[in-house]
Amino acid sequence: MPVVMDAERISRALTRIAHEILEHNRGLADLALVGVRRRGVPIAQRLAAELTTITREEVAVGALDITLYRDDLMGASVGLAPLVRKTEIPFSIDGRTIVLVDDVLYTGRTTRAALDALTDFGRPKSIQLVVLVDRGHRELPIKADYVGKNVPTSRQESVQVHLRELDGVDEVLLQGKA
Amino acid sequence: MALTALRQKHLLGIADLSPDEIVLVLDTADAMKEVGQRTIKKVPTLRGRTVINLFFEPSTRTRTSFEIAEKRLSADTLNVAIASSSVVKGETLVDTAMNLEAMSPSMIVLRHASAGACHLLSRICKASIVNAGDGMHEHPTQALLDAFTIRERKGRLAGLKVAIVGDLLHSRVLRSNVLLLTKLGAEVWVCAPATLIPPGLPQMGVRVTTRVDEAVAGADVIMMLRIQLERMQGGFFPSLREYFTTFGMTEARVARAKPDVIIMHPGPINRGVEIASEVADGAHSVILDQVANGVAVRMAVLYLLAGGADNETVA
Numbered sequence: 001m002p003v004v005m006d007a008e009r010i011s012r013a014l015t016r017i018a019h020e021i022l023e024h025n026r027g028l029a030d031l032a033l034v035g036v037r038r039r040g041v042p043i044a045q046r047l048a049a050e051l052t053t054i055t056r057e058e059v060a061v062g063a064l065d066i067t068l069y070r071d072d073l074m075g076a077s078v079g080l081a082p083l084v085r086k087t088e089i090p091f092s093i094d095g096r097t098i099v100l101v102d103d104v105l106y107t108g109r110t111t112r113a114a115l116d117a118l119t120d121f122g123r124p125k126s127i128q129l130v131v132l133v134d135r136g137h138r139e140l141p142i143k144a145d146y147v148g149k150n151v152p153t154s155r156q157e158s159v160q161v162h163l164r165e166l167d168g169v170d171e172v173l174l175q176g177k178a
Numbered sequence: 179m180a181l182t183a184l185r186q187k188h189l190l191g192i193a194d195l196s197p198d199e200i201v202l203v204l205d206t207a208d209a210m211k212e213v214g215q216r217t218i219k220k221v222p223t224l225r226g227r228t229v230i231n232l233f234f235e236p237s238t239r240t241r242t243s244f245e246i247a248e249k250r251l252s253a254d255t256l257n258v259a260i261a262s263s264s265v266v267k268g269e270t271l272v273d274t275a276m277n278l279e280a281m282s283p284s285m286i287v288l289r290h291a292s293a294g295a296c297h298l299l300s301r302i303c304k305a306s307i308v309n310a311g312d313g314m315h316e317h318p319t320q321a322l323l324d325a326f327t328i329r330e331r332k333g334r335l336a337g338l339k340v341a342i343v344g345d346l347l348h349s350r351v352l353r354s355n356v357l358l359l360t361k362l363g364a365e366v367w368v369c370a371p372a373t374l375i376p377p378g379l380p381q382m383g384v385r386v387t388t389r390v391d392e393a394v395a396g397a398d399v400i401m402m403l404r405i406q407l408e409r410m411q412g413g414f415f416p417s418l419r420e421y422f423t424t425f426g427m428t429e430a431r432v433a434r435a436k437p438d439v440i441i442m443h444p445g446p447i448n449r450g451v452e453i454a455s456e457v458a459d460g461a462h463s464v465i466l467d468q469v470a471n472g473v474a475v476r477m478a479v480l481y482l483l484a485g486g487a488d489n490e491t492v493a
Contacts, residue, residue: 065209068221068251068481083182083202084209084481120218 004151004159007170010132013148014043017130018050020146021099030125031097032060036114037085039103040064042165043132047101062089064100069113087117094122103161105131108142133172135159184482188300188307191316192357200358204326206478207471213250214473224253224484227284231257232274233310234265234290239445239469240310240319244287247476253284271295272302279303284484288312293350306483314350320444321354323475325362327468328399331440336363341393341435343425344403344452347374347414351444352403356382369393371425373414390425397435402427402443405451418451427453432462440464 005013025031028051035044041063048059065085100114111129118127132148137155151159151174160173181198192200213221229248233241241257248255258278265274271290278286285306288296293315300307311317329335340359346352346368356379359366366384368375369392379386387393394400405421415421432439441453441462449455458465 067209068213068223082485084206084478086209086212088212116222120216120221122217 001176002174003171004174005133005149005172007164010148010170010172013132014046015050017146017148018047018054021047021051021128021130022054024128024145025097028055028057028059030095031099032062032091032093033099033101034062034064034089034093034114034118036100036102036110037063037065037087038166039161039163040101042163043103043130044099044101045165047099047130060091062091062093063087064089064114064117066110066113066117069117071109071113089121092122093118093124095125098124098127099130100127101130103132103163104159105129105134105142105144105147106137106159108138108140111142112140132161133159183485187483188296188309189318189479189483190296190300190307190309192318192321192354192361193316195318195358195361197361200322200325200362203322203475203478203482204329206482207322207326207475210250210477210481211471211474213477214470220250220252222252223481224248224251224284227253227484228282229253229255229285229287229480230278230283230305231255231287231310232278232289233257234260234271234288234295235311237289237310239472240289240317243469243472244308244310244319244476247473247480250473251477251480253480272298275299275303279305285480308479308483311350314348314353316354316357317350317444318354319472319476319479320351321358322479323468323472324351324355324401324442324444325358326471326475327442327464328440330467330471331464332398335359338364338398339367339396340364340399340401341367341369341397342401342403343369343390343393343427345374345405345409346370346379346403347376348406348409349403355401356384360384364399367393367397369425371415371421373412390427390431391434394427394431394435394439397439400427400432400435400439400441402441402447402453404444404446405448407448407451422451422454426451427457429454429456429460432457432460442468445469 033044033048035041044061048061051059065087067082067084128145130146131144134147134150135153158175162169162171164170181202184199283305287308287310289310290312293313295312296307296309360383368384369387369390439462443465
């Protein structure tokens with residue numbers, strides 16, 4: 001199974017994205033990170049650590065579960081309900097710049113759900129999107145502001161992100177059709 | 179892999195649920211509770227689904243709780259109040275259900291005075307049936323919210339001593355709770371006057387006593403059951419006053435339990451009958467937490483049933 005990103009590559013991409021976030025927003029003022037469960041959360045935490053290393057300022061990190069906002073949940077084709085996990089955003093998002101963090105950007109439907117979910121928590125000044133991997137095949141008009149790596153794929157392939165915190169190893173794999 | 183869905187289409191009773199399904203409901207309720215703490219307490223999950231609350235018995239807490247849970251999940255809900263329905267014109271339960279079914283609801287939440295009413299509907303309806311209390315049989319969502327409240331306070335259920343005191347004979351809450359607590363490994367004691375102890379309890383794995391001091395000694399949880407005044411025509415005990423003196427939960431009795439004991443009651447409470455006011459309103463009481471948690475637990479049940487595989491009926 002081809003490894004498209006290894007631990008070093010992932011770490012360098014996150015360092016670069018942290019700098020891009022600072023450049024784009026001219027600092028950390030009123031900025032907060034929100035990771036999309038599950039793998040967006042550890043990525044958001046690592047980005048926060050990078051941002052703190054660079055600026056010596058703390059940055060708020062939240063976790064968003066989008067299960068209750070999915071558009072495929074109750075479709076006839078989907079039999080089983082995915083596990084709902086807790087959303088934890090221990091700060092007000094009103095008037096803040098929210099940087100949404102996810103592992104893979106594919107159809108854009110997860111991001112759509114995340115935007116809906118975030119809107120229920122308040123009215124951020126703006127929302128930006130970080131993804132570790134953009135694999136293409138968008139079905140909605142959604143685009144990431146910061147991308148770790150663009151990986152051209154076919155729809156038959158699957159992209160698997162493994163992270164130390166959840167999987168014990170840092171790597172991004174491209175799995176061919178079974 | 180962790181279980182992510184119930185194996186059934188209906189929630190008829192705790193008897194049908196496996197321990198991992200119970201834990202799934204409690205874990206899901208954990209996430210649902212957070213929705214109730216937001217400013218906007220609503221998620222779009224059950225948009226376009228219709229849920230009918232069909233209540234053949236009076237209920238404030240349970241019906242309101244289900245209705246709030248349905249609304250927080252964006253389902254379209256309606257309440258059929260039996261006093262103003264065709265049932266007073268002589269329509270049978272099955273006919274009522276078939277007529278409601280013809281309007282394609284996704285779920286029917288049913289409370290009925292007869293045990294087995296939910297099982298009957300589950301065999302004739304395409305909609306998922308949620309048992310909101312059937313006769314003296316089961317009240318599964320009450321047991322689930324009780325378990326959720328215990329787990330929230332104690333962090334676990336296994337190994338806890340739970341004393342259940344009150345009218346055991348007429349209580350569907352007892353049956354569902356005993357089934358659930360024993361499935362998750364709690365040590366359950368039940369206590370009542372001998373006239374209010376149904377047969378078969380020791381076979382369900384619980385310890386039975388008529389001495390309340392023995393039941394509550396060292397308990398982690400004391401769960402009170404209501405003396406159902408409307409069912410007390412049979413002369414089960416001499417007087418309410420005598421009942422309170424012998425079985426009522428007083429501060430002196432609570433003092434025999436663990437220092438961090440929690441006091442539970444499914445409501446409505448009879449102050450000065452099964453529980454003293456000082457206990458019901460005291461520091462150990464989690465009675466209102468139970469009500470608050472009921473909404474989260476019912477949201478979890480509705481969500482899991484709505485997402486469950488459509489035709490794998492285990493009922």
